[in-house]
Amino acid sequence: MFACIVVLAVCALSLSANWLAPSGYAKQFRDAPSSPPSRQHWLGTDDIGRDRFARVLYGTRISLLLAPAAALVSTALAALVGGLAGYLGGIWLRIARGFTDLFLSLPWLFLLITVRALMPLNVSPLVSVLITFLILGLLGWAASARVLSTSADALRNSDFVLQARASGLHGSRLFLIHVLPNLKPVLYAQFWISIPVFILSEANLGILGLGVAEPLPSWGSLLRELEGMISFREEPWRLVPLVLLIVVMTSFQLLLSNEELTA
Amino acid sequence: MLARIWQWKVAGHVARKLATIFALVLLGGLLSATLVRMAPGFDADEHALDPSLSAESVRALHQARAGEHNLISFYYGYLRGALHGDLGISHALGQPVQSLLRERWPVTARSVGLGLLLAWTMGAGLAFTACLWRRPAYEVLGITLSGAFLCIPAAALALLSVILNAPGYLAIALIVFPKIYRYSRNLLAKAYTLPHITAARARGLSELRILGWHVLPVAGPQLMALAGITVSIAIGASIPVESLCGLPGIGQLAWQAALSRDLPLLVNLTVVVTLVTLLANSVADVMIYMVGLRDA
Numbered sequence: 001m002f003a004c005i006v007v008l009a010v011c012a013l014s015l016s017a018n019w020l021a022p023s024g025y026a027k028q029f030r031d032a033p034s035s036p037p038s039r040q041h042w043l044g045t046d047d048i049g050r051d052r053f054a055r056v057l058y059g060t061r062i063s064l065l066l067a068p069a070a071a072l073v074s075t076a077l078a079a080l081v082g083g084l085a086g087y088l089g090g091i092w093l094r095i096a097r098g099f100t101d102l103f104l105s106l107p108w109l110f111l112l113i114t115v116r117a118l119m120p121l122n123v124s125p126l127v128s129v130l131i132t133f134l135i136l137g138l139l140g141w142a143a144s145a146r147v148l149s150t151s152a153d154a155l156r157n158s159d160f161v162l163q164a165r166a167s168g169l170h171g172s173r174l175f176l177i178h179v180l181p182n183l184k185p186v187l188y189a190q191f192w193i194s195i196p197v198f199i200l201s202e203a204n205l206g207i208l209g210l211g212v213a214e215p216l217p218s219w220g221s222l223l224r225e226l227e228g229m230i231s232f233r234e235e236p237w238r239l240v241p242l243v244l245l246i247v248v249m250t251s252f253q254l255l256l257s258n259e260e261l262t263a
Numbered sequence: 264m265l266a267r268i269w270q271w272k273v274a275g276h277v278a279r280k281l282a283t284i285f286a287l288v289l290l291g292g293l294l295s296a297t298l299v300r301m302a303p304g305f306d307a308d309e310h311a312l313d314p315s316l317s318a319e320s321v322r323a324l325h326q327a328r329a330g331e332h333n334l335i336s337f338y339y340g341y342l343r344g345a346l347h348g349d350l351g352i353s354h355a356l357g358q359p360v361q362s363l364l365r366e367r368w369p370v371t372a373r374s375v376g377l378g379l380l381l382a383w384t385m386g387a388g389l390a391f392t393a394c395l396w397r398r399p400a401y402e403v404l405g406i407t408l409s410g411a412f413l414c415i416p417a418a419a420l421a422l423l424s425v426i427l428n429a430p431g432y433l434a435i436a437l438i439v440f441p442k443i444y445r446y447s448r449n450l451l452a453k454a455y456t457l458p459h460i461t462a463a464r465a466r467g468l469s470e471l472r473i474l475g476w477h478v479l480p481v482a483g484p485q486l487m488a489l490a491g492i493t494v495s496i497a498i499g500a501s502i503p504v505e506s507l508c509g510l511p512g513i514g515q516l517a518w519q520a521a522l523s524r525d526l527p528l529l530v531n532l533t534v535v536v537t538l539v540t541l542l543a544n545s546v547a548d549v550m551i552y553m554v555g556l557r558d559a
Contacts, residue, residue, distance in 0.1 A: 102290060105287060106495075106533065106540065107496065107500075107502075108499055109417065113517060113518065114298075114529050114532075114533055117529060118298050118526070121522070200416045203416035204416045204418040207416065207419060207421075207507070208521075210522070220416075223416070223419050226423075227425075229426050232426065249413070253413065
């Protein structure tokens with residue numbers, strides 16, 4: 001419950017960025033670059049004078065809203081590939097598992113940066129957001145598909161599906177009426193599991209300079225600012241995005257353990 | 264005679280695994296070559312933009328890349344070169360890929376090796392301690408530590424290690440540690456619930472004896488599988504760690520290749536990384552198979 005409140009509160013804060021930080025994420029206060037926290041700039045300003053608090057709020061909005069969108073894409077793909085392969089069984093299941101094995105044999109971050117590098121790097125900020133989260137959604141399906149194919153395979157051989165088949169129900173109708181609804185709990189669990197994975201992946205890509213392009217902020221690009229830090233005591237307010245990310249991720253972990261239990 | 268049958272079975276399993284690895288690496292290479300071929304800007308060569316080049320030189324540059332336009336001939340040429348030890352030239356660094364890999368592999372092997380050693384010592388050590396002594400304090404410590412490190416992005420951990428002047432392998436260890444702790448803790452906890460363990464405990468066997476004789480044989484194969492998976496996680500973690508900590512290894516090379524869109528280098532790195540992770544998983548799988556055969 002507490003974790004749910006924290007996630008909702010952070011979402012609400014990020015959605016109210018327009019009112020809480022009216023200056024916006026890109027406006028430069030050229031007379032106050034790298035300034036410490038003040039009444040005007042609660043978390044100070046960055047190297048080129050942009051309000052850090054505004055950037056944190058807008059960055060949170062981008063990361064928190066687009067990670068579920070990417071999770072939706074990857075879960076839909078996993079349902080399509082894993083669910084269908086498990087339902088069809090035989091050679092289809094073996095092909096799908098071989099393909100997922102190939103995807104899973106590559107380290108996730110390596111796969112991400114390789115595919116991201118294949119896309120144009122000098123693009124507009126909005127396109128970079130789309131590319132980043134679309135890549136996450138399109139590449140993150142393999143692990144979920146593996147789980148779904150196993151569940152669908154078990155359902156294919158279950159009594160009620162056999163009975164439905166014996167009653168003359170076949171093909172897509174059988175899949176849509178009997179198999180897919182029974183995969184829902186697994187799909188929900190996979191959707192929720194994917195969200196924190198994608199949030200972390202975006203943060204990793206952003207820190208490595210392959211994520212959302214400037215001036216749009218995201219947790220990844222905000223964490224990149226830590227690169228210039230020499231010690232924690234120097235400017236501790238620069239750690240706020242990291243602390244916020246840890247709080248949200250911890251809340252997701254707690255939520256997930258509940259979600260897995262209910263699934 | 265039995266020993267010979269055992270050897271034949273193991274050899275057959277190893278041969279099947281090697282054939283699978285070979286097929287998957289070939290497929291992985293083909294997939295990455297396809298992606299590279301389809302990548303926007305594949306045809307562009309920034310050297311051709313040099314104003315000092317004559318029209319003939321630009322044409323020669325285009326002709327040199329013409330062979331790469333056909334995917335099959337591009338991949339066939341790559342494979343033929345790879346068989347002769349020629350992995351091509353890195354576009355961005357202007358060096359043979361083979362020498363780049365040879366120079367940088369030891370750095371990655373060291374940081375990944377030390378990171379894995381430390382991660383396994385911490386993760387498995389904490390999991391074993393929690394299961395052996397069953398004190399809530401160990402549980403809380405393990406869950407808190409692993410939960411905290413699970414919530415921090417790998418690249419942020421690398422940055423923190425730079426700020427704290429900590430070695431890169433420590434960051435790799437902290438990235439891999441939570442996975443090892445959580446899986447091994449769950450495996451051991453599950454093994455401890457088996458009825459024969461309860462019976463052994465009722466007969467007064469010491470905890471260490473129960474662990475060594477009854478729990479490890481049950482959880483061992485899955486722990487070996489976990490060992491294979493952690494190699495893949497550690498190699499993935501080496502990308503942000505080496506890039507941000509300034510370690511000149513394969514991870515940093517992959518990052519540089521990604522930033523400069525050095526596509527031939529990326530194809531080679533994909534093949535090498537796929538090969539290494541598949542080999543690590545297969546070694547674990549063969550060991551599990553051997554243990555299974557011995558028990559049978």
